[in-house]
Amino acid sequence: MTPYGKPERAVVTGGCGFLGQVLVRTLLEKEISVTVTDLPEKEKTLPKRKGLDFQPNVWQGDTERKYDVFYHLAWAGSAGEGRKDGFLQAENIRQTLEALALAKKLGCHTFIFAGSIMEAEVEAAQKAGLSPKGTDCYALAKTAAGNLSRALAKEWGIRHVTGRITNTFGVGEKSDRLICRVMDAWEKGEMPPLTAGEQMYDFLYVTDAARAFAAMGEKGIDGKTYIIGSGKPRPLQNWLEEAMEVTGGKGDFGKIPFTGISLTEQDFDTKELEQDTGFCCRVPFAEGIGRLWHWRKEGRL
Template sequence: MKSAVITGGTGMLGLALVRHLISKNIKVLMIIRPDSKKANNIPKSPLVSTIECDLKELTNAPIPEGEKYDAFFHFGWEGTYGDARNDMHLQNKNIQNTIDAVYLANKLGCSVFLGAGSQAEYGRVADGVKISPTLPTFPENGYGIAKLCAGQMSRIECKKLNIRHIWVRILSTYGPFDGSQTMVMSGIIKMLNGERPQYTKGEQMWDYLYCDDAANAFYCAAEKGIDGSVYCIGSGNVRPLKEYITIIRDMVNPAQEIGFGEVPYFDKQVMYLCADIEPLTRDTGFVPTVSFEEGIKRTVEWYKSRL
């Protein structure tokens, strides 16, 4: 891989992937939203160029005639949070956008298309069961249904066009540029502000992966993944949520009191989330290298640097 195209590249994972590709001396074209508020976060590098194009206009993306690229990473998606996850018209448009991304990848001569899926494609999973590519899927919201459909339809289109297709289902990730409302980032912000954060009992067994490891997983999957494969993206290990929160506290302010057990569990609370990364490791050689402790240290330092 010497060149790549990325949609949705201004989010945490997209930016981590861009940084990773730059480190490999790979030329990157980022397709970003017109007037993107996150454009300033894009790494400054002669290897990175951007064009503005709405996701629904991908087939008419203003890319100079004759430009060719090796890989296409499709991260762009509308309606990932809150009520928008069940906006069926919006989620349906995401499926069309994904198929259009495949057509653009073909136009640009890409030999591999990697799409970003989600754990939401599985719906509710029994406690203690690792999320694997072969686990039955039964999504419970429009977002998960659309992700599943987009993955399956884009695979069929890629097969028609002789493009290698990879679909990655992402579990819980964290790191610089993460959203302020996530468990990790909200905890860091509150503790840095001296606030007393409140949580559930924190008994959930959870799998967290640092964004730079996730970026390497995407790269490895695009480089070496087997055509038509689904890969689950995580660390492959679980720890109690309480342990993760305590690590954040110890890194930010060891004296900070934490309100464990002060927030009730959700109805039908998921108590176990872990990725089976054995297929990804077997096919691509990917192995996570950043511990949660190190990842939190880097994330806290990044956040402080922006204050």
């Protein structure tokens, strides 16, 4: 248990995003007041709830009001072509440091940074002697932002905790990431081309991911990087076959080559997160897939 205890007030950047909205709900359910900061036009996506308010991404509120935990989820270009935009990713690094400076101004004792499992993929590629490629800009920027903010947080006396997200999915997601891509194809009656699926993967339903972040805000250890996942990694083909059983979809395994780095089970190890915060996965993968598939079938996209 950390000496900080349960927070009373939190800030969430990117709180109008897929994971951000669920984290905000999770914190409110724990009776933690939340200020969301995001693009001004996204304010309308937030519900009107007691304990919830909004600030544009350029903070215009009272900096005299003190907060406890600052969750930095906002990140442009996390999928698609934006991942290879080096200038965009460099701007994300700058905005991370600005977020930390705001956390300091607001009196936050804790800064939670959202990392990515893709950082581990780039690290593994570097160890294998492979040169970075354009799409690595995203992961490289995440690593740089995490390291720089951790160093500054130490200098400023702020607890810094990183959550390295594996693959989050669930109701509310509108993206071109893997689960959404294959479901797009299945809804059209198509058989999407896939790799052989031998690479190690892990998936976590979005409500569990939000609970993990909330737990880190209360009990995460300063300076640590936690893996946020189910803790039960397995080859991608196994995950997708389970999703196909739920949805009735089909996939053409081995149709396209896998050109990345396959991570090991150790890269997906969630034991430290579980031991330090008490987190455990509650939503089985098949149940989560069923929820998302049903939501899509209802025409919620």
